[in-house]
Amino acid sequence: MSHRPATPSRIGRPDVIAQAHARSLELGLRASEMPDFQPLRRPALRELVECNQSLYTHALPVMETLHAQIVDTQSMVLLTDSQGVILHSLGDSDFVAKANRVALCPGVSWAEADRGTNAIGTALVDGQPTVVHADEHFLHANRILTCSCAPIADPFGRTIGALDVSGDTRGFHKHTLALVRMSAQMIENHLFSNQFADALRVHFHARAEFIGTLFEGLAAFAADGTFLSANRSALFQFGQALPALQVQPFEALFGAAFADVLQRIARAPGDNIVLTLPSGVRVVARGEYSAQRYVAPAADVVGTARGLTTHGARHAARIVESPSNVTPATLETLDTGDAQMSAILRRVGKVRGRDIPILILGKTGTGKEWLARAIHHDSPRRTAPFVALNCASLPDSLIEAELFGYEDGAFTGAKKRGSVGKIVQADGGTLFLDEIGDMPLAQQVRLMRVLQERSVVPLGGTRAIPVDLRIVCATHRNLRAMIEEGIFREDLYYRINGLVVTLPALRERTDLEALIARVLELQCEGDGVPRRVSPQVLERFMQCRWPGNLRQLANVLRTASIMAEGADQIELDDLPEDFLHDCADAAANDDSRSSLRTCDDAMDSNPGSSQTPAPSRMEDWQATLIAQTLARLDGNVSAAARELGLARNTVYRYLRRAGTTH
Template sequence: MPYVSQTQHVDRVRGAIEGRLPPPAGSSRLVSSWQRSFETWQLDPGSAIGPRVLTSSELREIQGKEEAFLRASGQCLSRLHDMIRVVDYCVMLTDAHGVTIDYRIDRDRRSHFKHAGLYIGSCWSEREEGTCGVANVLTDLAPITVHKTDHFRAAFTTLTCSAAPIFAPAGELIGVLDASAVQSPDNRESQRLVFQLVRQSAGLIEDGYFLNQTTQHWILFGHASRNFVEAQPELLIAFDECGNIVTANRKARECIPDLNGPRHIDDIFDTSEVHLHDLARTDAIVGLRLRATGATLYARIRAPMRRPARVTATTTPTSHESHAERHLGAMSRFLHSADPRIAQNAQVALRIAGKRLPILILGETGVGKEVFARAIHEAGERRARPFVAVNCAAIPESLIESELFGYAPGAFTGARSRGARGKIAMASGGTLFLDEIGDMPLSLQTRLLRVLAEGEVVPLGGDAPVRVDIDVICATHRSPSQMVSEGVFREDLFYRLSGATLTMPPLRERADIRDVIEAVFDEEARCATHVLTLDAHLAEQLGTLPWPGNIRQLRNVLRYACAVCDSSRVELRHIAPDIAALLSPVHAREAQRTASPDERARILEALTQQHWRPNAAAQALGMSRATLYRRMAKLKIVGPHRC
């Protein structure tokens, strides 16, 4: 039964809208909502029909989109319901459109609440249901209690609803938390405690979602009291490896207005005495002085829970990209390499991919010839077909023929009774990659030439040719022309394979060596048991080594460092001794070069011209902000605001 008769409720709503009767609870928000419900949405205040409820499939689709939100809120929903269930309340969570995507209701009371419309999948937008707790929060983005006859529709005049908004880290509304009861005291003051509990719980869900969405960043947990930093931090600030602030929770933005624009963590706090990244190792609580007010905020730092994905120019396709650009795959990082030779190779490879032109890749051992060959395959029209790699130097000469061409049943002693397909036949329709082609025996070179010329392969011990359709990519660390002149490689096969010849430069000569080091480190760090970062100065030092084993050697060095690292940052002490010995003198020369008077004068001049704005000065000097701060620390350059 409605709390009042339908006629009485309709008369009261119309009277308040027309100004003849006092507004509900003296609230202008409720009157405005009543007016929109009646005039804009043309709803009937006398309607006793319950809310619209989604079908199971419609609800599952919405819940699937809100998986992270549901995961972050589940525990808080249960906790809130445990506190208020004794007074017969249910707890509902809606998305940003008012759809109930999760709820907590005592099982023996479920049908009672469902009859009142308080059920999962129910829709509570103002357009459909008029004035109610969820609808008002969706409209005004502020918490509210809508008590009994405050509701616009007669169907809900027995309900009392306290609701609060939940915002994403970027500030947009992502949902509403609501606690509702079917029966409650008439005095709206009886809802004050529930209202406060809902607001508090919404804040906890918001912070939980914040931490869920910023696991790839460093997090500062802060509170004005040291005793509450661990138990109930109020301020959450996420920043990246370089110290740039990514986002902050609502409380932090309210307390620190400077957070509302792009900032560096050093612009907000005086960190001259501490290194925030190092604090994460000890989990210590420290006092940080706010530059704007001089007040002290007590904080601890959490290291990233997972490493951020490396971003390239093609990570997110834009509307300006062509259809082919979206399918570059691994080739995109070569195409956008800072090394012009790598980028040129990628451009050529993209033009000839799928043109039935054999490709020969030259380069020292370990430069990534197979990786580049796979990238060519993935960027072509045959990306969904097989990519079969054969290392001609790793297969014994007695077995390479059967590996490549396959064999018929009973072809030799120990052969399988049904025979076997060779690598060439397995690659049909896709790409065959012959690594170290220079080590292929002369006898097999003749047979390979016939396969390329006629498009068919005859298995060992067989007599029926098998048609094959393959793209061929070969690679070698040797000089094919020299092998031809020495008579160890067929000249006609060389011309057949070298439709396009691409040379991969050694790692030591690559202009993008720092990018390669960071990319390889990211791949190896993913296998560690905890989140790792690479010390920036160590990365610079590694870029100066000759790397005779190229990327393969680099990968082994970083894999060892990640395996033995006992902290959150890989440093020089984690590098294998033989490599570390090569880095020490490099470090000394670098320090001497960095500390030169010319360098100090150049940095001071840039800082002065840019009025000591670090971003502008770093850009003028052609370096990152993090590098500028390191140089300033080594050269003992102190800004005027710190003197």
């Protein structure tokens, strides 16, 4: 059975673009109109984000991962609400300015009524993933862009937003839409699991290796076996629309009695079971539920569920984190042979069992959360919660509520009975604050008070709640420089940096082969999933600069594992095409940088000489490379120097030698 999503993308289909242009004309738009530079004001944008809190919260980590995959491609990742208003963006710094010129920024509507034919507006109208390339845009001003967009649906099939990658037309990759679609589906699956956290969730697919991947079906059922909802993959596998499924009992959908399946899940949590779909197709399934809140419907299973209340809840949390056949990250398992990492792990090991705060520094994707989890697992607090919060993934207005919690009625839109914050959730365990450098000053003050007093007062509350926790923080920012600028509190800095360690970038590590094996082990979901990469793939990996670090490596291996379709190892043909292009470009750039620096060093070694070295084929090639880079970057010397890894003076020197003025 195919694992491809049911809904086909409409990539460059003439009828879709033609229909969108016809709608644009009917709306009274003129192709020559200039972009609207009136985005929502900050308070209005903040309010809009709060109205889309669930979408925003679950989308941000996925956006970061997607951006890491397309970094340095003159593009940006955008999240919109259901009306096409941009809520958040992540982009290459040198492209953001160009995007702002066409109003591609938060607070601006990209609905068809405002922008005519464009990927965001057209995808939302059409309800399908869409690419709009260059001249296919209705407004002339937007024809510098190529945009790939996929709508995002809530767990009940209603469109609540869209995910988009927009970039310079010259950097267009035909596989970008596939990445966007996968990322949108990932957001939908996160929303689904969050919506039905208290329900029985059945993960299923005809092939066992696809359980736990984007291609698995997800179906949720109430305590009495009533069908609640299903994700896109489940609808495809059932071969029925959501309304048709909502009137069918569990047995009709899976060919087994609900009580029997619930008993089997309770007896062996995390084990695979075989069920049968209405079409007769047999699927491998895995059940998951929170036993602390789940009430079994039938008398013959009540006792079983009640007896598993505590153990079942712990097990459910565990199987969400990692497959049952993989041990959790520990300081020992993170030591895969790199000398820098070994030294870091030895230092961290010396404070094992002591509640000394740890500050983890390193670039995005270097494995800061892996290390934080290992620190927790190797501590006496290992049986208590490990609670993580990414301070950069929430707007300022939501960090406070998420971290400190709030009482009933603390603010408009708050949940009934309030909410327990991350600090209280971590009581007895470890609180991991990722990207602590992005925490607003006001929350820094409150966090400092919590660390001093070991208690927290929720928003709208008056009673202090005692907490006992260890704190581990991480950031890619220079906190000392931020202290000098007055945007990070010095007293908080000295509270969180009991021990400071800096993780190396992936390209600086010597244990790539061992890391690949570890990542594949963590991603392994059953027989048939590749356990290794071919020598050719390993050689190509060695050439890559890995700007997204371990996160990028994990994403590449996850996609390649799916493309390998049950083979015992990953081959070059299984790797994402854009990744292969990036590796080739990186290798070429590294060669050119090395050659250019060598020539540059030769010139610098004789600065008083007025004569230039005799021309050579190599120098001609170097000058051509610089000229081509400048032409592609519209003559931007700073951008060209940055891309080539040279000083700006070096680029100017080549221009002068070539007799070119700038």
